[in-house]
Amino acid sequence: MEKMEHIIPEEQVGERIDKVLSALNEEWSRTQVQQWIKDENVLVNGQKIKTNYKCSINDQIVINIPEPEELDVVPEEMNLEIYYEDHDVLVVNKPKGMVVHPAPGHLTGTLVNGLMAHCKDLSGINGVMRPGIVHRIDKDTSGLLMVAKNDLAHESLVNQLVEKSVTRKYKAIVHGVIPHDYGTIDAPIARDQKDRQSMAVSDNGKKAVTHFQVLERFNDFTYIECQLETGRTHQIRVHMKYIGYPLVGDPKYGPRKTLELGGQALHAGVLGFIHPRSGDYLEFEAPLPAYFEQLLEQLKINH
Template sequence: MDKRLYSIDETLKGVRIDKALSTLNEEWSRTQVQQWIKDDHVLVNGLAIKTNYKSIPGDTIEVTIPELEELDAVAEEMDLDIYYEDADVLVVNKPSGMVVHPAPGHISGTLVNGLMAHCKDLSGINGVMRPGIVHRIDKDTSGLLMVAKNDMAHEKLVQQLVDKTVTRKYQAIVHGVIPHDFGTIDAPIGRDKKDRQSMTVTDSNSKSAVTHFRVIERFNAFTLVECQLETGRTHQIRVHMKYIGFPLAGDPKYGPKKTLKLDGQALHAGLLGFIHPRTNEYIEFEAPIPEEFEQLIEQLRRSKD
């Protein structure tokens, strides 16, 4: 194990220990340092501390850098649909049916496997099974994802998600004909106590969740909508649309059994915009609806005539 020693001077007086360390060593991200602190890899004057510890001049900090864990997943050559790439960020259009990152029992064929073959470097902040992954979309949801190629980019992109400055717009087909043209769903989402694999609108152990939507087109018994995320909770659009009585077509978890013939929910992450972590310029990308999704819309239009 690699051990490093640092001393706190007056310039870092009162600064949180994670920020102080990332200042003393610019190669370390605060998120990375916070994890080391939680794992007791950081000692101040020989004692373990918490991430909110405020530095005192004269403190001696010992950092034990853990050895990198071997990644169980392997690089796999894939024909990835890359929309943008530079030294810091990559934007990829994920097809429906592809899992974003490996998990126990499912360590191949994921987006991460493909990214590992495509990129030499990816951010390590989210751990060895999720290199570069800043946010995710469900397996059966298609669309755009931003990927961090280094820890600096990762931290800044995550902060934008926290600050709600990332633009994320989805197209979805829902059951029912929504009567109003616009709406906002502000309802907290948490784990469903009756089914731990599902999320639900609940007041217990929930987090705030806000989804804005607008109607794009109405059909006989379905509606094409655009949903814009203000927050990014697990299954947020799927849970929120079910909550207001218009569940997604094809959704095996939250939708009705009698639905359109689809392999999963009719949901596409079509627009993604964010501030570039290095240039500080806003960049935006748009991916068209997949062919299967477009064919479904045409089918609904014909049935309407």
């Protein structure tokens, strides 16, 4: 059983415990958190509490996360945007707001549910909850994902990620005007010691490298392209915050006053990899989603 801890900051004082905890991790539903509280898997200052408990400053919350049950994932018919597919791999353009794979308490509406309705053959290396999934993008990040349809493809794609030979380019809009045209952020990332549901730059972290290029500057904002050399959780979001240019709309790493976009302005636009069977290099590009285009137009008008 995994254990996580969270200390209540000033801005969460007075909020219900189930609301606070479900906001810590996009894969935790409020219903699931309420069940953990009822099962006494959540303690506040060492005491069991009810689901309507209101948080106080510096409350020490300990969450004992139960082992995920091996549950059947239900195929769901979805209008998936498939960019490429053969017997080994599939490339899909994930919309903003969609979770990649199910988790206990959040079993439907994910990309995996849609993939299972679309094709019956997905690799089994990551178990029943994450069939075919070799890498993820955050719920509110849109863009391209490669999916393995068998174990041979899965191992090949994972090895390419480890070897840093996969091309992954993201478009983003950040707060502030970046003065230089190019940059590389080489700063290790680990779990944030103050907030276990967030990541942070840390001397004890894993190596993380992001290259960026400025595409356009506006009043108080910059439109950039980032290329990942490594693929740490929330890497671009953490790195851009670290250098003082956090992503627009980011509820976790952005400033308190940001644009309301329902999540960060981040799009995984380019994905390239070597085909596991043929050895050919394949590269795909997905256009910016409508909300992103509209935001750019608005920034140009204001500029």
